[in-house]
Amino acid sequence: MYKNPYEQLSGKITAPKITKAGFQELQFDTGQIKLNYVAGPDNGPPLVLIPAQMGMWESYQKVMAPLSKKFQVYVVDIRGHGKSSWTPGDYSWDTVGSDMRAFLENVVKQKALIAGNSSGGIIALWCAANLPHLVSAIVLEDAPVFSAEMPRFKDQDRFVYNGLKKLVDNIGDPENRDLATYFNGMEMPVSETRVKRVPPQFIRYLSKKIQKFEDAHPGQPIETGFPSTLRLLLKSLSMFDPDFARAFVDGRFYEGIDHSAALRRLQCPILVLHADWHRYPDYGLVGAMDDRDAERILELAPHACYKKIHANHVIHAFKPKQYIAAITEFAAEIQLLPKLEK
Known part of the structure; x- marks a missing residue:
């Protein structure tokens, strides 16, 4: 059974804006695994951010410092990611949810606003449905509600x-x-007649860059590549347990939540942030949810708020100002923050 080779690395944050804002990188032992997380200063109600699958806390760097002026911000690397424990053979919505229960009870210690991107949004939904006493509200940031359920997903x-x-x-x-x-055979449809493919020569070039980095920095996560989005992707991949993805492919992961039933049970405030999407005959949905999915969320949870943001799937990274505004406005509307002046 393999383990996360980076779990014991130093928790020193190197990003100047993050350290200046008062964030620390810490680890919490749940009794079963170690959860890596970063925590900001206590400047307001708790806001727990959960990255997408393959993502780590670093994906939130553009929004952490601004949000920490009004919230106490936590960003969690869920199991199988970053410096958190890898648990091959043990990945499901229920197991990840149990980690969040321990984190909320023992680290946050009060009701929290939970905002999750992509699969992190489904974790937020799980928490709201199963841990209502620990959740003040949730934000579903382009979460694959309905689209990540079998058999539709496959x-x-x-x-x-x-x-x-x-x-x-x-x-x-x-x-x-x-x-x-990882980029072998990767395709991205951009229209019904045009598809972008990763050139083989780029894969060979990147392979040499990675090997050079590994030779110079043995035992360290991969930090090479340009632009910064590629650099962060490679680092995240190097610190990602592939069995987490395998559990989605072979069906182990889905235990623990029915999206419709969870939405019907929700009593807390909900904000749905919806990014751009497309559907192509040969690929299906390219995105997390289509407009009908968003409508179904509002039908099942009619008290939910909805906001469309024209952006890539990772809204907080590509449209950080709009993401920050959406979170703070929502928190003010549900009285977690003082009302904003108009």
Whole structure:
């Protein structure tokens, strides 16, 4: 059974804006695993941010310092990610949810606003449905509500499923892999007639860059590549247990939540942030949810608020100002923060 080779690395934050804002990188032992997280100063109600699958706390760097002026911000690396424990063979909504229960009870220690991106949004939904005494409100940031349920995830809107399968097939052995091969066969449809593909020569070039970095920095997460989005992706991949993705592919992960039933049970305030999406005949849904999915959320949880933001799936990284505004306005509306002056 393999373990996370980076779990014991120093928790020193190197980003100047984050350290200046008072954030610390810490670890919490749940009794079963270690959860890596960063915590900001106590400047307001708790706000817990949960990254997308393959993401780490660093994806929130553009929004952490501004949000910490009004909230006490926590960003969690869920199991299988970053410096948190890897648990191959033990990944599901229920197991990740149990980690969040321990984190909220023992670290946050009061009701929290939970904002999750992508699969992190489904974790936020799980928390709100199962831990109402620990959740003040949730934000579903382009979460794959309904689209990440079987059989739709595999048979109908299969673009993300196929991407996870390629990840498992190409870099599924964490002890013997070249991360550049993650891009083998990768396709991104941009219209019904045009598809972008990663050139083989780029994969070969990236492989050499990664090997050079590993030779110079043995035992360290991969930090190479340009632009910064690619650099962060490679670092995140190097610190990601591929069995987390494998659990989505082979069906182990889905235990623990029915999206419709969870939404019907919700009593807390909900903000739905919806990014851009497209659907193509050969790929299905390219995005997390379509307009009908958003409508169904509002039908099942009619007290939810909805906001469309024209952005990539990771709204907080690509439209940080709009994300910050949406969070703070929502918190003011539900009286977690003072009313904003108009």
